[in-house]
Amino acid sequence: MAYVLRVLQGSTEDTVFQALADPSRRAIFESLTRGEAAVKDLTARFELSQPAVSQHLATLRGAGLVESRREGRCVMYRVEPRGLQPLVDWITHYRAFWTDRVGRLERLLTELER
Amino acid sequence: MAYVLRVLQGSTEDTVFQALADPSRRAIFESLTRGEAAVKDLTARFELSQPAVSQHLATLRGAGLVESRREGRCVMYRVEPRGLQPLVDWITHYRAFWTDRVGRLERLLTELER
DNA sequence: ACAACACATAAGCCATGGCTTATGTGTTGC
DNA sequence: GCAACACATAAGCCATGGCTTATGTGTTGT
Numbered sequence A, B: 001m002a003y004v005l006r007v008l009q010g011s012t013e014d015t016v017f018q019a020l021a022d023p024s025r026r027a028i029f030e031s032l033t034r035g036e037a038a039v040k041d042l043t044a045r046f047e048l049s050q051p052a053v054s055q056h057l058a059t060l061r062g063a064g065l066v067e068s069r070r071e072g073r074c075v076m077y078r079v080e081p082r083g084l085q086p087l088v089d090w091i092t093h094y095r096a097f098w099t100d101r102v103g104r105l106e107r108l109l110t111e112l113e114r
Numbered sequence C: 001a002c003a004a005c006a007c008a009t010a011a012g013c014c015a016t017g018g019c020t021t022a023t024g025t026g027t028t029g030c
Numbered sequence D: 001g002c003a004a005c006a007c008a009t010a011a012g013c014c015a016t017g018g019c020t021t022a023t024g025t026g027t028t029g030t
Helices: A003-008 A012-021 A021-032 A037-045 A050-062 A081-092 A100-113 B002-007 B014-022 B024-031 B039-045 B049-061 B081-092 B098-111
Strands: A068-069 A074-081 B065-070 B074-079
Touching: A012 A021, A012 A050, A012 A081, A012 B014, A021 A050, A021 A074, A021 A100, A021 B014, A037 A050, A037 A068, A037 A074, A037 B049, A081 B081, A100 B039, B014 B024, B014 B049, B014 B081, B024 B039, B024 B098, B039 B049, B039 B074, B049 B065
Parallel strands: none
Antiparallel strands: A068 A074, B065 B074
């Protein structure tokens, strides 16, 4: 069922990993976590051309990590929290190998849900 | 301090993201979580040539996600749990944006440590 | 010692990806 | 309407990456 949902959304963890593999894209994403920003702003922060930034944003958008909204002649981009979910899910699948801290977290969750 | 350690280890989250970006590499990694395996075994499981598998393993090894050990004429590969830590750290940094479930986990941790 | 096995590495090929410049699409203000 | 701004998209270039075949390095067994 979760699988079906993922397929319908068209996003397995594949797109997310792919999107976050690039350092510039991660930097842009991190920058957006500090608040909504226009393409112009991001272009100013990083030493990238405007098309480069737009292309990175398109990739992040395709991975569901980011959303956009028009405001006047600017396009504001913001982080889409749920976009990280596939990554969290993937990692959670290997929680057996995590460090003590995360292991403790999982144990807590189990106890909570019981 | 954590930063210094990362630099000394020579591994920011960069190598890990890079290594996990490839589907074949993730598949190999996932396969290894089910237990130690030789290159020959992995080559048999996936439809990849032996050199391809070796190269993927070398990349995973470089990212600290996997370790190797000689046993006779085979080289056994196993998952290195701590290798996922940079990824967990990176995601944890954006925990503010996580879904309710993870948010609940974090709140639990905070209460626990207090 | 030699053949067979298991693996790593080298070299080359081809697809992909990220960047650039150039151009198209909206939107604002005069 | 028109110029200026903000952004998206197209086209092309070049580096990178993943795969292949071919070859080198160890290890086992006879």
